[in-house]
Amino acid sequence: MDERYNKPSKKKILYPINAELANYLTRQGREVRLPVSHKDLLNFTWSIPINDALGNSTHWEKAIYDKRDWDYLREGLVKIYAILKTEGDMSFANQLDVARIDYCAFGNSLPFRIRIINKYNANYDHYYIKINDASRIYGLELEHFLSPNRLTYYTDGSTLVEEHIPGLPGDVFLEQYLNREETNKTRLAKEFVKFNERCFVRLLGDMRAYNFVVVATPDIESYQYKFRAIDFDQQTYEGRRHLYMPQFFKENNLFVKTVLSHLNQESIEQYRAEERSAMAYRVAVTRFRLMELLNIMSRDTVSTPEKEALLKQQLNEYFKTQAFNRCNNMGQILKLHLKYMLRNNLKLIQEKTRSLARRTPKPI
Structure with missing residues (x-):
């Protein structure tokens, strides 16, 4: 594979809104x-x-x-x-x-x-x-469905x-606020882990520090933090798997060092699991509209054949499968990736729902 596909795209191709996506936006009031x-x-x-x-x-x-x-x-x-x-x-x-x-x-x-x-x-x-x-529209909709935020x-x-999405740009936060006495680095590290997991699950790329903001909220005995993406241009666009994980961008190195110095591996895995569970609940709640969007995306073009081929190869290696070879475009890759990342959580939700339904008495 050509080495240039291993690097972030300096200038992303803009993709037109096709008739199917335009109809979706009209129906949804967008x-x-x-x-x-x-x-x-x-x-x-x-x-x-x-x-x-x-x-x-x-x-x-x-x-x-x-x-x-x-x-x-x-x-x-x-x-x-x-x-x-x-x-x-x-x-x-x-x-x-x-x-x-x-x-x-x-x-x-x-x-x-x-x-x-x-x-x-x-x-x-x-x-x-x-x-x-089109890439940005899919990114905005997926953020609306799968993140804690509404847009x-x-x-x-x-x-x-x-x-406008309020908050301090990540690079500004690193330069001016990371080392302040009042910054709770453990809580900050926890939220970066969750943000990293969320971006990978929904395949949002290019989350370098200047493409997301940090929101600090005063709380009992310290601050709570939230990471919010502000750039959705590279939703399911890149070929290299690492480009969907903020931890691998050099611009985010200080966030990664904060995670490694304040969290052990068990805590990191706990917070990753918490985020996948939260995303699975959001999938369950928005499943009909989310599936409609993903079906439209599965018939659309939002990346190049070279990037699609590389991402299929790397996700096959990551999940130890050949299932991604059946995907014909980025929309289909995203649908299958969500299934692989969230299926255990969705299964637990389904089992809980069925168990509750069995215990609920039928109306007379």
Whole structure:
């Protein structure tokens, strides 16, 4: 196999939304009419680089528009915020305004970050407008089904609108917060193990530190932590198995060292098992909609034949089977992978449900 397929893709191919997936999005209320498209936002006159407090590039630029375009965009972007937050209720639109539009040419989906501000108290919020991509849609839906988090996003043809996922980018957390006295490294290590397991089970790739956030919540006698993915472009896209496991990225080395220095192997296996059990319950709860999505994905193309062949080979080796050779695309690989990873947990859930049904008295 060509060695280039062993490395993370520097620029992912964007895959179109096929008719079957578009119909699914419409039925599930994800496809709506948006007043501003991604293409509209590309008409900026110039841009100003945005640096962080230390003067380092953030890869974001402030987009500047001429007045006529700006007035048109402001109204539409406030309406989109209302669609995201209040199902389109414009009762509060008069107190909202667009403070800034930022652009990132570095991202695969060429994202725009929209800052909405409350004119009366200066509180602000963000959301994102991107190029639509089938891989990202599958990733967003699987995150909605299989993670502890629920996501709000909408599509309109080639335009994708996503809510902001709050938290500290993983690389920022490592640099500024990891070694603070109040950081509970044992709890942090536990959650990284669970995040690592969750990404592998649902085959979400490229979870380097800047593609996820860490959320710290004050709790009794310390903090609780949560790792949340914020980039779903490489959902079931890569060929190499390790690219679906955050532990193998050099950008995450300090998280891995924290795990190894604060958890023994028995604890690591316990937390992995806990995450698989939680995911199995989520599969059971969302099984009909999840299966519909996976069936659509099994008839779609979201990667290259070379990457599919490599992933089948490596998963066959990992599970000591030849079953993945029957898969024709990444959707089928994901379906079989979920079965191998969660079947023991799902079996226990089924047995528990049947046992409870036998003990429940029938209505007279």
